[in-house]
Amino acid sequence: MPSHGAVPDSAVTTDPIPNAPAARPLAAVVALCSGGLAAALSQTMVIPIQGELPRLLDSTAANTAWVVTITLLAGAVTMPVSGRLADMLGKQRVLVASTLLLVAGSVVCALADSLAPMLVGRALQGLAMGFIPVGIALLREIVPPHLAGSSVAAMSATLGVGGAIGLPLSAWIVEVGDWHALFWVSAGVAVAVLVALVLLVPHVHDAHPARFDTVGAIGLATGLVLFLVGLSKASAWGWGSGRTLGFIAAGLVVLVVWALVELRTPEPLVDLRSTARLPVLLTNLAAVAVGMGMMAQAIVVPQLLQLPEALGYGLGQSLLAAGLWMAPGGLMMLFFAPVSSRLMASIGAKVTLMIGASVLGGGYVLALFLMGSAWQLAAAAVVISIGVGIGYAAMPSLVLDASPAHEAGSAVGVNALARSLGTTLASALMGTVLTSSTLTLGAGAGAVVVPTEGAFQACFVIGAAAALLGVAIAATIPRTRPAPPAAPSGLTPREDVATSA
Template identity: 75%
Template sequence: MVIPIQGELPQLLDSTAADTAWVVTITLLCAAVTMPISGRVADMVGKQRVLVASAVLLLVSSVVCALSSSLLPMLVGRGMQGMAMGFIPVGIALLREIVPPRMAGSAVAAMSATLGVGGAIGLPLSAWIVQAGNWHALFWVSAAVAAAVLVAIVALVPHVHDAHPAHFDVAGAVGLALGLSLFLVGLSKASTWGWASGRTIGCVVAGLAVLVAWAVLELRTAEPLVDLRSASRLPVLLTNVAAVAIGMGMMAQAIVIPQLLQLPDVLDYGLGQTILQAGLWMAPGGLMMLLFAPVSSRLMSTLGPRTTLMIGATVLGLGYVVTFFLMGEAWHLMIGTLVISIGVGIGYAAMPTLVLDHTPVREAGSAVGVNTLMRSLGTTIASALMATVLTSDTQPLGPVSVPTESAFQLCFVISAIAAFVGVAVAATIPRGSRTAEQGPEQDVAEPVAGAQVD
């Protein structure tokens, strides 16, 4: 949402570039921390209630941002927007309870695809809004969309009584939030602070230490925030590891390709596109993710989610191979983006399906939240790594330095490797899961036992 105005934020918010970089970082950070917590709360109080709360939070946070003209309130609003992202894993888990089994695969695939569709469509839309009016309009539009979503949830989403009352693990939530915050801040700021700087190493090491202590605490807690014993089941564990690698592969296109499109055409490899034009070249990829959601569902029904995940990750990796060789024209990059997006559309739906098929219903929200967190971890690693590559190999262009062609190519190579690592990890997920052994009509969990729908 803020990408079209990111370069202007220091002037718009009367602050420094280093400080306004947190406008993006804090959203990613809060989203990563909130997803598993929202999932656990949804398992306890009911998923529809958490969806309503997330939509309200998005509405309020968008209004806060729309009214902001300085850094602090903008950071508060953007952090709240990140917290509203808990909507996604809870929504995916709820679909398995309210959609008929024969349609659940398509529904989960479609919602999983929205993780990429929103970004692909949001970039050109945000650029157009900024060019057509005031930058505050970005957040007023977001508030209007949030209000519409809130009304739709209340009016259209069935009120499933799926709550499993339990004690909320406050210590676990605090420990997870602290550990993830330190670790992800270290990663996201590594390209700015330097990978070998004391701040980067200190944040990463401290974050890992806190997370280890948190894991020990969770294993000793009767009602933990995250059931690590369930998460350590081999199919779930390997799916989450694959999610990190595939998340890395997915994020690179959103970071690298728009920069390549917008480089001045005085460079041999620059394409001279405006940010609006770049967004329009990227937008078909988002639509492709949505179009291939039914394909993913069909593949899961016939081949199982494990094989579907491998196919999606393979196509994702091949997309970067195509992009490596097709960098000469904007439409060439669009072809690469389409292939990458097909891979994401196929693979992203398989991951929550694999997790849900090996997780008790009472822990569904939390389990999908952890899987979404692992994808977010992959995107954060990709962001830091791509930024480091692009700033480490540059050439002068007037008063500034820009990444070289080889830097962009290296990014595509790294992304392809990450996707193919995801294929290798997915291949080790044990066969014989419920979805693989049973027919397509049985591969989705039945609605919650005893659940009632208003």
Template identity: 50%
Template sequence: MRSQSPTVRPNVVLAVLASAGIVAALMQTLVVPLLGQLPDLLHSTASTTTWVVTATLLVGAVVTPVAGRLGDMYGKRPILLASIVPLVLGSVVCALASSVLPMIIGRGLQGMGVGIIPLGISAIRDLVPPERLGSAIALISASLGIGGALGLPIAAAVVENSDWRVLFWGSAVLAAAVGVLMYLTLPVVPADGPAGRFDALGALGLGVALVCLLLAVSKGATWGWTSATILGLFAAAVATALVWGRWELRRTHPLVDLRVTARPRVLLTNATSVVVAMAMYAQSLIIPQLLQLPKSTGYGLGQSMLAMGLWMAPAGLTMMVISPFGARLSAARGPKVTLGVGCVVIAAGYASSMPLMGSTWGLLAVTVLINIGVGFAYGAMPALIMGAVPHSETAAANSFNTLMRAVGTSISAAVVGAVLAQLSVTANGHLVPTENGFRIGLLLGCAVAALGAALSATIPADRPGPSVPDPGPDSASDDVVGGGTYPTAPVAAFTSAPPGVGR
């Protein structure tokens, strides 16, 4: 049965994990206002300083599934606490950096903390009564939306009015404070995952495959999609993934249980997650540019970095309002319906951008509508995942779903970036996307969201209700119906900032 400590205080646990979600989201957006200044600050080139973002992406992608499996094996609490350490250490390294290499190392360490997100969701399943599961995870989802929304304006305000190092000293203090709170408030819940050895070779193989894939996707436009390096990276990713898959299938206690992952409900949910992440991230690449480009272009709105962040913030705050409604819809109609509704709303948001992209208020409405859809769609994913995996693999399954979303955002950055680059003109020595380029990018977001709705319709039907008691890993049935919503939007800094942002 589902283990739960009698001394658990759900409200306190939720508040602490929500705070961790806000800090995790803030970490991901810290460097966005600095991207245009980093070459001068770190005495390097623009191409080299993009690794400040890429390092976080690559390390986070590799560590997330590892943290999930370790959480299942040894308990969520110790791995959550361990994930705080690199966040603090990485922030300190970045704050002290005076050249690009220490900054890249520090950002890589910060990327190791990304595992907090799926681990926190999995811990909620252990620490909150079943009847409160949906609303509890909805709160964490909203807190992460708030963190992502507030990160840009806060970081921009600090950069404009203070020393940039304050950003990282502040993040170190926040991460340390969250770590202390987790240590004092999170109860110890016995691990119920596999008791075998950790699959170190499986982690290494998955890491190599992910690094090759995500490096090729994120650097393809810069290094050339048909260059020997990029083609070699794609080939290495495929070859390594095949060898890794064979290895995992032969393991008694694999890093990722591919047989569970191949279940139709899990497989199709993860596939939809990739597509929805692509749709969600397109707005983060396009709308900030439209807000910041000068009015002399005829379609730019001439906003500062700080003003842009403030115009984008309400969209994330909207998730606080909408997430509980997503949880109720999942409880009443099942998370499959919630996911489909979210995809349709995202598509509608992109469609509405065609007549509204000429004003700040119009773009505000667009981002709010898209993020309402994101709140529904991302909110349904853990319910679908947890409803198809044994309790002993909750953290690993959530971590793998987080990884799929990271892959989706990377693909979105590559595709949208390629479209905008192809439809650009030179202005004041810089390539600036044309209005037609932005419109095509937004329509691509609409099309991908529609594809997500179609994919979600193929997911096997689920039973409504926020949760039912878990039969436990030793039960004859491994299926558990989970509920609630899932964290969103700490992915904005996972890929390179859009051209023009921070300039």
């Protein structure tokens, strides 16, 4: 049976051109995946100290909430921009620049003792998230065909793995040292990644010089920031508040105007006509749904683990213990990368995505019945993470197979943005559900408001529904013709990819 939409077998051929596969492909894969993990870790590393940030930074809780939000916003904006720059200037150059941003952001945060420099550093860390989509696109150029599928799957999984292992790692660092050590460790890891990029990742000639669409970048950034701020703050401001509706509406208006301008731009930041091809469009819509599924358990499960046992449904775990219970799920995303590759080789990327989303939904159904102990909930989280890992591995192949080679970075960047939209939407929805049904522990000044058991169950139902929506969308992804070769010829490998099922 021929391979459909998969990368790792004979369905992919590479023309004999100067950009041969890396001499040490495994070393290059490890270097790129390490960079992806380092960038993803920055997204969750402040969670263990989030409650202490008002005291540590001498500010209010509302203001210090931006320490998390600004990183998510910067990450969402930078993904399509970094992808476009990678297509124009060369992928390795953009990877090095992203890593330097991560180093700079980590050092600024490590030296910060007030809110303003912390926000600057966290924004720089968010800009480093462009590393992951660009790394995925580069892997298809530098590794031999038999390693391409599993390599792309592993790199794609770092979006979830970094978040899962970041919580226990950060909690442990905070317990044994000063909170600034979080960022010094991040800076040290980023420097190591930078050295590995220079020494282990081959310098391929994959640049396609073009004019950078500055107006498009500003328009996209403005629209995304307005829209995502409205979403991310909806649970705090209220979905019906003027601020929430105003930010969301303004963001949508700006994005519509941006799209109209992009369609008339000769060299746009994002080729919306390519993005509107059904295989790409439907894959990105599925990415939103799967992204929601990933983020729902990342928000809900740690809270449920840490609630006091006196409630009857809380599991009484410390922050570090909760992180350790979550860590196996993150590792499973990475361990299932070869499994995802084999699935894509045998049944196609489309069906693999459907399987991943189905497993994700099944994990949430399990969680509804496994809330009684920490190990049971952790087992459900493992199933959820396996589904995310399989789904995340399939999406880049579907997008790359349907996109021109010279737009690879931009195409994967938009797909990563779609995942980010899903995680932001999930965060807003989960926050709303968890604060809409609460009970009060204690009395007086020491009283604490916590979500009810029904609120947690509702979150699991929403996660399952999002996953099933992802299955339904993936089922409609049509077959694709082989992606057109890169132009001009000779700059990048041309991949004659089989149609995806």
